[in-house]
Every structure is written in structure tokens, then in C-alpha cells.
Amino acid sequence: MRYSDTHKDETRKTVVQAAAAAVRSKGPEGVSVAEVMAAAGLTHGGFYAHFPSKEALVVAAIDEAFGSSSRRFARLTDGATRSEALATFVDTYVTMRHRDHPEGGCPVATLSSDLPRQGRAVRDAYERGLWSLVRRIAGWLPEGTPDPESVAASLVAEMAGSVLIARAISDDAEADRLLAAARHRIKHRMGLPP
Amino acid sequence: MRYSDTHKDETRKTVVQAAAAAVRSKGPEGVSVAEVMAAAGLTHGGFYAHFPSKEALVVAAIDEAFGSSSRRFARLTDGATRSEALATFVDTYVTMRHRDHPEGGCPVATLSSDLPRQGRAVRDAYERGLWSLVRRIAGWLPEGTPDPESVAASLVAEMAGSVLIARAISDDAEADRLLAAARHRIKHRMGLPP
DNA sequence: CGCATAATATGATGATCATCATATAAAGGC
DNA sequence: GCCTTTATATGATGATCATCATATTATGCG
Numbered sequence: 001m002r003y004s005d006t007h008k009d010e011t012r013k014t015v016v017q018a019a020a021a022a023v024r025s026k027g028p029e030g031v032s033v034a035e036v037m038a039a040a041g042l043t044h045g046g047f048y049a050h051f052p053s054k055e056a057l058v059v060a061a062i063d064e065a066f067g068s069s070s071r072r073f074a075r076l077t078d079g080a081t082r083s084e085a086l087a088t089f090v091d092t093y094v095t096m097r098h099r100d101h102p103e104g105g106c107p108v109a110t111l112s113s114d115l116p117r118q119g120r121a122v123r124d125a126y127e128r129g130l131w132s133l134v135r136r137i138a139g140w141l142p143e144g145t146p147d148p149e150s151v152a153a154s155l156v157a158e159m160a161g162s163v164l165i166a167r168a169i170s171d172d173a174e175a176d177r178l179l180a181a182a183r184h185r186i187k188h189r190m191g192l193p194p
Numbered sequence: 195m196r197y198s199d200t201h202k203d204e205t206r207k208t209v210v211q212a213a214a215a216a217v218r219s220k221g222p223e224g225v226s227v228a229e230v231m232a233a234a235g236l237t238h239g240g241f242y243a244h245f246p247s248k249e250a251l252v253v254a255a256i257d258e259a260f261g262s263s264s265r266r267f268a269r270l271t272d273g274a275t276r277s278e279a280l281a282t283f284v285d286t287y288v289t290m291r292h293r294d295h296p297e298g299g300c301p302v303a304t305l306s307s308d309l310p311r312q313g314r315a316v317r318d319a320y321e322r323g324l325w326s327l328v329r330r331i332a333g334w335l336p337e338g339t340p341d342p343e344s345v346a347a348s349l350v351a352e353m354a355g356s357v358l359i360a361r362a363i364s365d366d367a368e369a370d371r372l373l374a375a376a377r378h379r380i381k382h383r384m385g386l387p388p
Numbered sequence: 389c390g391c392a393t394a395a396t397a398t399g400a401t402g403a404t405c406a407t408c409a410t411a412t413a414a415a416g417g418c
Numbered sequence: 419g420c421c422t423t424t425a426t427a428t429g430a431t432g433a434t435c436a437t438c439a440t441a442t443t444a445t446g447c448g
Contacts, residue, residue: 112358
């Protein structure tokens with residue numbers, strides 16, 4: 001073994017992270033293999049030593065995107081009560097920062113409309129990530145909430161939809177106003193303090 | 195004038211309608227000029243006699259998509275009261291039929307994540323259509339609703355988000371369950387009868 | 389310090405696509 | 419029925435891209 005045992009794995013990880021950002025900012029079709037490799041500091045040629053196809057990269061990128069969001073929220077809500085965690089989530093998600101940084105944001109608010117056009121492997125990866133997000137949120141709902149998964153899915157729908165709409169609005173102040181209103185409405189509905 | 199005055203206009207309209215469907219089912223980048231022309235019963239060559247660029251076609255397609263949705267709902271809600279119109283809208287939008295037919299559905303639930311990556315002309319067309327949808331819905335809210343536009347935008351967010359999520363869920367029964375739950379929750383919140 | 393090999397780079401290849409140049413066809417006035 | 423003009427078709431062109439074949443580099447063992 002001429003290179004360290006971990007060298008290739010580390011390279012692969014770098015590529016996947018570059019892809020996770022690129023896929024979110026430019027879409028699965030909008031990004032080229034060469035571009036991702038360049039972003040990872042490499043050239044396109046070595047790509048097929050790491051992935052059997054571009055689709056496999058997209059799958060890994062989606063897993064990574066959901067995973068890193070998930071890890072970030074786990075950190076943010078560590079030790080918080082259910083309602084604190086939920087409030088933190090809403091306050092972090094429905095924001096101008098999220099609107100303006102799709103590359104690091106929630107894949108649901110970035111890839112949703114591309115998804116039905118992707119191959120099965122990509123759709124499966126997305127669905128896995130989506131369910132894990134929904135289940136996490138369902139776990140933050142008040143105990144005894146009936147059908148918590150569908151409530152959580154509705155919440156994700158409204159939050160992601162709000163960010164998507166805010167992205168379509170060119171006027172920053174207007175977008176900000178809509179996001180703030182959505183945030184307050186959601187928190188009010190969930191019985192959270194403003 | 196060797197062809198009838200309206201011949202070219204009619205052809206153009208056919209092309210735009212084909213594009214409106216194609217853009218929604220395959221995305222602005224996923225669709226090719228030749229494909230759209232073929233769907234309209236033509237070959238690709240004549241395209242530039244009708245449009246200066248593919249982008250111009252996408253703009254026209256988005257206008258048409260929003261316009262035809264808008265005309266359909268105007269027909270459906272003709273003569274209805276505000277709350278009837280709103281209920282009809284929710285019951286038509288948050289459905290499996292809409293989930294399964296993006297090509298004829300709401301552009302918000304189909305193009306949202308592609309949009310930030312498009313050129314200004316396309317984004318402007320989308321924003322125009324989005325605002326007109328939001329204003330239409332705002333007009334159906336109970337009189338005296340404060341900040342009706344942001345309430346309407348939230349509604350669109352939740353409805354479009356629900357359809358997007360339902361499209362990501364491979365299990366039809368599960369998707370149906372989520373949509374029904376979202377529909378009931380939205381109507382309940384708006385004070386509408388189930 | 390050189391060598392075997394894993395990791396990456398360079399450089400095709402063939403496909404798809406927007407765009408454009410040129411050729412053909414259709415349609416109504418004469 | 420023919421001829422002019424408008425509308426459409428055929429057929430490049432150059433760009434981008436996924437994929438693959440081959441060359442080069444870098445690493446640590448002997």
C-alpha cells in the first residue's frame with residue numbers, strides 16, 4: 001500500500017462534499033462531473049476510480065446533504081426540550097440566510113422539483129433523507145399529538161415551500177417580510193412562544 | 195400574405211402549449227428545443243422564426259402555465275363565495291391527481307427549485323405568475339384578514355410543499371394519506387368546512 | 389535511493405443540444 | 419395553373435458533457 005490507507009477515502013469524501021454543495025446550488029443536471037472534481041481540487045479523470053457513474057455521485061451527494069443538515073440540527077438542539085428544539089428548527093430554517101444559501105441548505109428546499117425527473121437511486125436517496133427529517137421533527141411534537149408524521153410532513157411542506165417562494169421573490173425586503181410572517185404563523189400554530 | 199394572417203400565431207401558440215407541458219414535466223433544462231417542436235408536430239428548424247432563443251420559449255411557457263392554471267381556477271370558482279372558492283382551490287390543488295400530473299399542474303409545485311438557476315427573464319416570468327396567484331388567493335380570504343398577501347403566500351407554500359413532498363414519496367397510499375391530512379389541516383385552519 | 393503500485397491527470401470519443409444557414413414546400417393573388 | 423412570399427424542413431456547426439483508455443505522478447516499502 002503506497003498511499004495511506006485513508007487517502008482515497010478522504011479524497012472521496014472531499015468530492016462528495018463538493019458535490020453536495022454543487023448539486024444543491026446548480027441541481028443534479030446542472031452540475032458537471034468535471035466541475036465537481038475541480039471544486040474538490042482534482043481533475044475529471046480520476047472520477048471513475050471513485051464512482052461508477054455520475055448518478056452514484058448524486059446519490060452520495062444527497063445522502064451527504066441530508067446527513068450534514070441532520071448533524072447540524074442535532075448539534076443545535078442538543079439538550080433542548082421538544083418545543084425548544086422545534087422552535088430552533090423553525091427559526092433556523094425559515095430565514096433569509098437559508099433563502100440565500102441553497103448550497104448549504106435543506107435539500108427539500110433545493111431539489112424538490114428536480115427529483116421526480118431523476119432515476120430511482122436518486123429518488124430513493126432523497127426519500128430516505130426526507131423521511132428521516134420528518135421523523136426527527138415528529139419526535140419534537142408535543143407528546144400525544146395524533147398522526148405526528150403527517151403533522152411533521154405538513155410542517156416541512158410549509159417551511160420548505162416558504163423558502164422556495166422567498167427564493168422566487170426578487171425583492172429582499174419583501175422576501176424577508178414573508179419569511180418572518182411564515183415563521184410567526186408556524187410557531188403560533190405549534191403553540192410555541194414567538 | 196400567402197398564409198392566413200393567423201397561421202403563424204396559431205403555430206406559435208401550439209408550440210408554447212407544448213412547451214408549457216414539457217417544461218413542467220422535464221424542467222427548463224431537461225427539455226430540448228427539438229423535443230418541444232416535435233411535440234407540436236414540427237421539426238426543430240423553424241423554431242427561430244418564432245422565438246429568439248430557447249430562453250424566450252421558456253418565458254412564454256411559464257406565462258402560459260400560470261395563465262392556463264389561472265383560467266382554469268377562474269372557471270372553477272366562477273360565482274362562488276370567497277370561502278367556497280378557497281375550499282375548491284385547496285381541494286383541487288392538494289390532490290393525488292395534481293401529484294401525478296405535473297405537466298398540467300401548478301408551476302410553483304413543479305419549477306420552484308429550478309428557478310433560482312434560471313436567467314432573469316425566466317425568473318421574472320415566474321415571479322409575475324407567483325404574485326398573481328398569491329393575489330388571487332389573498333382575495334379569497336375572509337374580509338378583514340390582516341396582511342392577506344403573506345397569509346396567501348403561506349398557503350401557497352404549504353400546498354405546493356405538500357404536493358412536492360407527495361411527489362417524493364414512492365408509496366401511493368402513503369402520499370395520499372399525507373395529502374388528505376394536509377388538506378384537512380389547511381381547511382380547518384382557514385375555518386372552512388371539511 | 390530506486391521501484392512497484394495506487395491515485396490522479398491527460399486526452400480521446402460519441403452523444404446531445406442550441407443555434408444558424410440554406411433548401412423545400414405551401415398558399416393565395418394573378 | 420403559375421409565381422412570389424411566407425412558413426417550415428434539412429442539414430451543418432461548435433459547444434458541453436459523461437465516460438473511458440492511457441499516461442503520469444506520488445508514496446512508502448525494501
